[in-house]
Amino acid sequence: MTKIKSLADLKKMKSDLQSKIALREKSDTPEGRTLIKVAMATCGIASGSKQVMDFLVEELDKRNVDAIVTQTGCMGYCYAEPTIEVTVPGKDPVVFGYVDTKKADDIIEKYIKNGELLEGIIPVNYETIEKNK
Amino acid sequence: MAKYKMHMLVCGGTGCRASASDMLYENLKKEVQDNNLEDDVQVVTTGCFGFCEKGPIVKVIPDNTFYVSVEPDDAKDIVAEHAIKGRSVKRLLYTDPAKKEQIPDSKHMGFYKKQIRIALRNCGLIDPENIEEYLAADGYEALGKVLAEMKPEEAIQEVIDSGLRGRGGGGFPTGIKWQIASKVDGAQKYVVCNADEGDPGAFMDRSILEGDPHSVLESMAINGYCIGATKGLIYIRAEYPLAIKRLKIAIKQAREFGLLGKDILGSGFDFDVEIRYGAGAFVCGEETALIHSMEGDRGEPTFKPPFPAQSGYLGMPTNVNNVESYANIPVIFNKGAKWFASIGTEKSKGTKVFALAGKINNVGLIEVPMGITLREVIYEIGGGIKDGKKFKAVQTGGPSGGCLTEKHLDTPIDFDNLIAAGSMMGSGGMIVMDEDDCMVSVAKFYLDFTVEESCGKCSPCRVGNKRLYEQLELITQGKAKKEDLDKLRNLSNVIRDTSLCGLGQTSPNPVLSTMDNFHEEYLAHVTDKQCPSGVCKDLIRYEVIAENCVGCTACARNCPVNCISGERKQVHEIDQALCIKCGACLEKCKFNAIAVI
Numbered sequence: 001m002t003k004i005k006s007l008a009d010l011k012k013m014k015s016d017l018q019s020k021i022a023l024r025e026k027s028d029t030p031e032g033r034t035l036i037k038v039a040m041a042t043c044g045i046a047s048g049s050k051q052v053m054d055f056l057v058e059e060l061d062k063r064n065v066d067a068i069v070t071q072t073g074c075m076g077y078c079y080a081e082p083t084i085e086v087t088v089p090g091k092d093p094v095v096f097g098y099v100d101t102k103k104a105d106d107i108i109e110k111y112i113k114n115g116e117l118l119e120g121i122i123p124v125n126y127e128t129i130e131k132n133k
Numbered sequence: 134m135a136k137y138k139m140h141m142l143v144c145g146g147t148g149c150r151a152s153a154s155d156m157l158y159e160n161l162k163k164e165v166q167d168n169n170l171e172d173d174v175q176v177v178t179t180g181c182f183g184f185c186e187k188g189p190i191v192k193v194i195p196d197n198t199f200y201v202s203v204e205p206d207d208a209k210d211i212v213a214e215h216a217i218k219g220r221s222v223k224r225l226l227y228t229d230p231a232k233k234e235q236i237p238d239s240k241h242m243g244f245y246k247k248q249i250r251i252a253l254r255n256c257g258l259i260d261p262e263n264i265e266e267y268l269a270a271d272g273y274e275a276l277g278k279v280l281a282e283m284k285p286e287e288a289i290q291e292v293i294d295s296g297l298r299g300r301g302g303g304g305f306p307t308g309i310k311w312q313i314a315s316k317v318d319g320a321q322k323y324v325v326c327n328a329d330e331g332d333p334g335a336f337m338d339r340s341i342l343e344g345d346p347h348s349v350l351e352s353m354a355i356n357g358y359c360i361g362a363t364k365g366l367i368y369i370r371a372e373y374p375l376a377i378k379r380l381k382i383a384i385k386q387a388r389e390f391g392l393l394g395k396d397i398l399g400s401g402f403d404f405d406v407e408i409r410y411g412a413g414a415f416v417c418g419e420e421t422a423l424i425h426s427m428e429g430d431r432g433e434p435t436f437k438p439p440f441p442a443q444s445g446y447l448g449m450p451t452n453v454n455n456v457e458s459y460a461n462i463p464v465i466f467n468k469g470a471k472w473f474a475s476i477g478t479e480k481s482k483g484t485k486v487f488a489l490a491g492k493i494n495n496v497g498l499i500e501v502p503m504g505i506t507l508r509e510v511i512y513e514i515g516g517g518i519k520d521g522k523k524f525k526a527v528q529t530g531g532p533s534g535g536c537l538t539e540k541h542l543d544t545p546i547d548f549d550n551l552i553a554a555g556s557m558m559g560s561g562g563m564i565v566m567d568e569d570d571c572m573v574s575v576a577k578f579y580l581d582f583t584v585e586e587s588c589g590k591c592s593p594c595r596v597g598n599k600r601l602y603e604q605l606e607l608i609t610q611g612k613a614k615k616e617d618l619d620k621l622r623n624l625s626n627v628i629r630d631t632s633l634c635g636l637g638q639t640s641p642n643p644v645l646s647t648m649d650n651f652h653e654e655y656l657a658h659v660t661d662k663q664c665p666s667g668v669c670k671d672l673i674r675y676e677v678i679a680e681n682c683v684g685c686t687a688c689a690r691n692c693p694v695n696c697i698s699g700e701r702k703q704v705h706e707i708d709q710a711l712c713i714k715c716g717a718c719l720e721k722c723k724f725n726a727i728a729v730i
Contacts, residue, residue, distance in 0.1 A: 003391025006399045007277035010268075017269035024140055024258055025270070027195035030240070040219040057138055069138065070196045073220035 019061070026068055034067035034112055035087040036060075041074030048100065049082035055101045056084075056108070065112060077122055088112060095122040137175040139216060140194040141165075142257065146181030146343055147336075147375050153205050154178075154189035160208035161191075165216065174216050177266075180256035180344015183498035184244055187227060192257065197238035200225040230494050230516055244495050247514055249476065251484050252300075252337075252460035253500045256344030261379050264386035267347040273392050275466035276351045276358075280400035285359045289315060292359075292462070294470035296482030301327055301418070301455030302533065302559045303635075304481070304548040314442040314452040315360040322362035323451040324353050325441075326459060327423060328369035328376070331415040332531030333582060335562035337486040338456035340498050342369070342376035345460065346383035350393065350406055352462035357404045360452055365406040368423050370413045380408060415532070415586035418560075419634050420445075420453040422588065433590045434634035455560070457486055477503035481547030485558065491527075491565035492519045504545040507537060511565060522567040526650070530559025532579045532586075533639030535646025536572065555646040557639070571668035572651040573658055577605040579643040587636065594637030597628040601644060608655065609669040611662040618655055622648060667729040670714040674730055679704045681726035688718035688727060 004010050026033060038044070038053040053069060060067045077083045080097025086107060087093040096107060097120050110116040143149075143158045161176045182190045187201035191211065198221050200211065207225060214222045226235045227242060236242050250256070259266035267273070279288045293308030314322070326349055330338040342349065353365040369377060384406055387393040395403045409427045416422045417432040424446050426432035445451025461483060465473045474482045481503040487510070490496050494516035501510060507527060511517065518524050526536040535556035537544070544550050548558050566575065580602040589595045604621050607613040625641030632638045648655055657663045664672040677688075677697075684702040689695075696712045699705030707718070719727045 003389075004273075004398060005391065007281040010273060010277045010398060014268050014271070014274065017265050019136070019269075021259060021266055021269045023137065024142070024194050027197055028258070030197075038219075040217075042218075053138065057136055061136070068195045071138070071219035073218060 023068075026066075030068060032089050034065065034089065036067055036069045037072040037085040037087075038069065039073070039075045039077075039081065039083045039085075040071040043074060043078040044081045044083065047081035049084075052082050052084065052099050052101060052104050055104050059105070059108060063108065065108060067112070080120075080122060083122065086111060088115070096120050097122045137173060139174045141174060141176045141211070141216075142179045142192045142194065143176065144180075144182050144188060144190040144257065145178035145261070146185070146188075146256075146340055148181065148185040149188035149190060150375070152189050154203075156205040157189055157191070157203055157208060160205045161212065164208045164212035168212055168217060170212070170216055174212075177260045178262070179259060180261050181253075181340040181498055182257040183248075183253065183340075183500075184227075184242075184495065185498060186494070186496040190257075191225075192239060193221075196221075197240055199227055199236070199239040199242065201227045243513055243516060244497070244499075247505065247509055248500050249484050249502050250500045251464050251473075251476075252341060252457050252486050253344070253498070254464065255348065256340060256498075259345070261344050261346055262382050264347060264383065264390060267345070268390075271463070271467055272347055273351050275463035276354050276392070277398050278466055279355050279358060280398055280402055285315060285361070288355065288359050288466075291470045292465060295461075295465045295473040296470075296477070296480075297458065297461055297465065297473065298481060298548060299455055300457035300461070300485065300560070302530065302557065304558060307454060307458050310442070310454070311356065311359050311452060313440075314362075314450055317442055317450040319450040321364065321447075321449050322357075322360055323446045323449055324356045324360070324362045324365040325420075325423070325427075325446065325451055325453040326353055326365065326367040327418060327420065327453050327455045328367055328373070329411050329414075329418045329423060330370070330373075330456070330560060331413070331418050331586075332533075332560050332562040333579075334490040334564050335488045335531060335560050337488055337498065337561045339373050339376050341456050341460045341486075342373070343379055346376075346380045347387065348463055349380075349456055349459045350383055350387050352459035353406055354393065354397065354404045355462055355466070356452060356454065356459070358402050360450070362450075362452070363403045363405070365404060366409050366427060366446070367406060368409045368411055368417070368427055370411045372413050377408065377410075384408070414588070415582070416588045416634070416636050419636060422634070423453065424451060431588070433588045434636075436633065457561070478545060478547045478550075480549055485546070485561060487561045487563045489515050489563050489565070491563075492522065492567040492570070493517070493565040494519055501546075503547045506543050506545055508542040510546070510563070511542075515565065518565065518567050522569065524565070525568050525570055526566045526572065526575075526647075528556075528564040528566065528575065528579075528643070529562065530557035530639075530642070531562045532582050533557060533635065533642055534559045534562075535642045536566075536575070536650055538650045555649060556642070569666055569668070571609075571664050571666040572647040572654050573605060573608055573664075574668050576643045576647045577602065577609060580605055580640070583636070583640040587640075591631075591633040591637060593628045593631040594633070594640065597624060597632075598637070598640050600624060601628065601641065605644070608658045609664070610671040611658065611669075613659045615656070615659050618648070618659060673714060674709055675707055675712060675714060675716070675718060676728050676730055677705050677707060678726050678728050681724050683724055683726070685724070687721045687723065691717045691721045693717060 085095045191200040297307045298304040422432045422434040441451040486500045682704045689697040696708040
């Protein structure tokens with residue numbers, strides 16, 4: 001191991017290493033970050049949700065979008081898999097269906113960055129337990 | 134490098150390891166491999182999450198799912214359900230005891246809601262055996278900043294401005310301590326970290342060293358730079374093998390990265406740290422005794438002055454600080470003294486780590502802002518008293534502290550308020566007691582500890598505490614008279630006023646504070662010869678309530694001395710001459726047919 005020789009070296013090393021625990025630090029303060037849930041049940045995985053999730057994780061990082069990507073169980077829209085739910089801070093969650101990597105790219109660029117709505121949104125047709133409280 | 138999509142943080146603290154969390158870690162790793170998920174899921178051992186009540190803990194990131202009481206065999210389900218199918222393993226989630234609801238993630242747990250984690254910031258977040266994770270979490274940046282951009286005086290001023298006070302119990306302002314040490318000249322100055330945590334039930338320092346050893350090393354180096362010391366020593370008790378192991382790994386890694394050793398970060402400042410082992414004597418937490426022990430002498434205190442800052446280790450100027458005090462230092466430099474001083478009360482800044490123990494639902498390690506009330510700690514974070522019993526008292530400050538009662542529940546906790554209430558902050562032990570605890574016995578328990586741990590150098594402590602213990606024993610046996618209570622108080626005052634060191638000066642506190650707050654209970658023992666809580670064996674007897682007894686024989690079968698007789702389906706009887714008052718019959722009886730009288 002080469003020694004760290006200066007404060008500048010230390011800072012550089014930190015920025016290289018930061019990604020190692022960035023996920024843990026981000027999830028500790030989820031407030032104010034975009035949250036993306038990828039449905040990863042059997043139907044989702046069979047339709048390619050894993051590739052979509054990989055794509056999202058990689059690209060969001062590359063494009064410096066502050067977001068947390070988690071996987072979730074089946075959302076029930078098996079006909080439209082892969083489905084993802086995107087919650088931009090301050091807005092209601094939006095579920096997108098038939099998401100492939102190209103669609104995911106659009107979602108990042110148009111919806112998350114600019115707030116434009118896209119084709120393929122699945123309207124909310126349920127109430128959550130939390131809302132009923 | 135693979136980009137992990139999920140991190141599984143497995144608690145590697147002593148408590149969880151005792152419940153096989155290391156096997157759980159291995160199993161999780163294996164399951165992840167068997168399912169070809171090595172590139173997606175990272176399994177990490179971290180320090181203590183604090184929720185020791187329900188260990189072993191596994192936290193899954195990014196959704197913050199918080200699994201409790203996880204066994205090694207649960208690894209299969211966690212990987213199959215959570216990592217592959219994306220749904221949580223419901224049976225392992227934490228259930229709120231009050232609401233009987235399952236809580237999906239740590240963000241919704243009452244235990245964490247009121248906590249602010251500064252000293253414990255990295256416990257449960259990073260792998261303590263991997264310096265790279267510490268570096269990623271702003272590690273050694275404070276040291277770098279201090280060495281490159283600050284003069285020692287400026288850095289000391291920053292610590293003074295933060296208002297940080299010694300977390301070992303004394304509450305002396307840390308910055309002032311550094312300033313005093315910096316002004317004394319010596320051929321070789323020393324920085325000493327006091328990791329001789331000895332209060333019964335306290336494990337704050339151990340958890341910090343196990344979960345975030347680098348933060349202590351970094352702070353010691355900052356301390357060294359501020360006072361002009363190039364050598365650091367950590368005095369740690371040999372009973373903390375895991376903390377020692379992780380400290381050794383941390384020291385080795387810090388040397389390899391050039392963060393300890395010669396010319397740190399090109400600043401020309403040299404600093405290195407060594408470990409010294411203690412044999413686990415309580416008195417060695419006192420700084421002069423600690424220094425003598427490190428020198429190879431008997432661990433006995435000496436009179437102050439001279440203070441260690443003037444003449445400490447090997448006669449050289451020495452600065453001694455506690456583990457938790459050190460763990461706060463990097464944050465003060467990274468976030469600024471002003472930020473730190475914005476937390477807490479007027480005279481006690483920042484947070485305090487407490488080891489919550491006793492009759493409370495959420496036993497564990499918590500870090501709360503100074504000024505929080507006991508009520509919030511016990512009922513909101515601690516989840517209330519076990520089995521719905523009634524709160525009676527909370528003991529803070531260990532053998533040097535006292536008991537706080539219901540009337541103190543809304544007192545903001547800080548150094549000065551606790552002293553005013555007849556207790557003290559101490560190092561942070563907090564033992565909660567319910568209606569079943571006898572306060573005379575509690576005082577006796579602490580005196581037993583003090584008698585054992587007194588070094589024997591001065592007579593008030595050596596002889597006085599022994600006599601104090603004997604008097605308490607007489608009270609619990611029903612052999613004391615009412616006048617003896619005055620003797621007890623007088624003797625306590627003499628010991629407090631004439632002992633050489635902090636151990637003896639504070640050892641009567643448990644007696645005095647219980648006498649003040651539970652006078653009635655003492656009176657019941659000496660005048661009525663009764664123990665209201667039913668604890669003192671010589672003052673109680675177990676009896677069968679004839680109308681409730683169905684003759685199930687459970688009591689007779691479980692009695693270790695066979696003193697219960699009676700035929701099947703007949704009322705049983707306890708032979709009082711043989712009964713050892715162990716309480717086994719009371720515990721086993723399902724029909725409320727055994728009474729304590």
